[in-house]
Amino acid sequence: NAGVTQTPKFRVLKTGQSMTLLCAQDMNHEYMYWYRQDPGMGLRLIHYSVGEGTTAKGEVPDGYNVSRLKKQNFLLGLESAAPSQTSVYFCASSLDETSGSDTQYFGPGTRLTVL
Amino acid sequence: GESVGLHLPTLSVQEGDNSIINCAYSNSASDYFIWYKQESGKGPQFIIDIRSNMDKRQGQRVTVLLNKTVKHLSLQIAATQPGDSAVYFCAENIGAGNMLTFGGGTRLMVKP
Numbered sequence: 001n002a003g004v005t006q007t008p009k010f011r012v013l014k015t016g017q018s019m020t021l022l023c024a025q026d027m028n029h030e031y032m033y034w035y036r037q038d039p040g041m042g043l044r045l046i047h048y049s050v051g052e053g054t055t056a057k058g059e060v061p062d063g064y065n066v067s068r069l070k071k072q073n074f075l076l077g078l079e080s081a082a083p084s085q086t087s088v089y090f091c092a093s094s095l096d097e098t099s100g101s102d103t104q105y106f107g108p109g110t111r112l113t114v115l
Numbered sequence: 116g117e118s119v120g121l122h123l124p125t126l127s128v129q130e131g132d133n134s135i136i137n138c139a140y141s142n143s144a145s146d147y148f149i150w151y152k153q154e155s156g157k158g159p160q161f162i163i164d165i166r167s168n169m170d171k172r173q174g175q176r177v178t179v180l181l182n183k184t185v186k187h188l189s190l191q192i193a194a195t196q197p198g199d200s201a202v203y204f205c206a207e208n209i210g211a212g213n214m215l216t217f218g219g220g221t222r223l224m225v226k227p
Contacts, residue, residue: 031213040219042204042219043159095213102147104215107158
């Protein structure tokens with residue numbers, strides 16, 4: 001049981017380039033989330049999904065898009081990267097309907113630098 | 116807007132002592148609170164949670180206390196060990212989709 005995994009671990013982009021971050025979970029969780037964490041700060045919610053085929057905006061959604069085509073995967077896209085998007089990105093999942101647990105479990109993070 | 120915050124950014128304790136990390140919240144409608152531990156270069160790790168119908172919950176070496184009257188949350192770590200050194204975040208459930216709002220974090224440093 002790998003939990004929550006993220007790909008890639010590190011990435012450097014030039015301003016204006018695009019990329020997609022992949023999150024996968026093998027816990028059969030209903031909900032998935034994308035956060036960003038800037039130095040010395042807590043996590044801020046970008047987008048989230050309460051089920052396959054659904055997405056919703058979080059606290060800081062501008063400049064990002066997401067898709068949840070499969071229950072186990074949640075993709076975060078940057079269409080035109082900006083230096084302000086330099087951050088560490090964390091994916092999380094929650095809600096095991098079998099056990100009723102709604103604890104959020106986090107992946108190891110993706111460190112993104114935009115030059 | 117309403118948010119979760121922390122009183123102390125850094126806490127330094129001696130190995131073996133007890134640690135107390137505090138958190139204030141302002142959303143009186145929040146009904147679920149969580150403490151996470153984050154080690155350098157890693158994602159947040161769940162430690163313990165508590166619902167608003169409880170005042171206290173204990174885990175292995177950790178205890179969370181919730182004071183709804185003053186909107187205060189604390190994490191107590193007994194017999195602090197070097198492996199407890201990390202940044203600790205409190206978070207509150209803010210509603211639909213089990214969304215969480217995180218505080219700014221407290222760095223715990225354990226001196227051997």
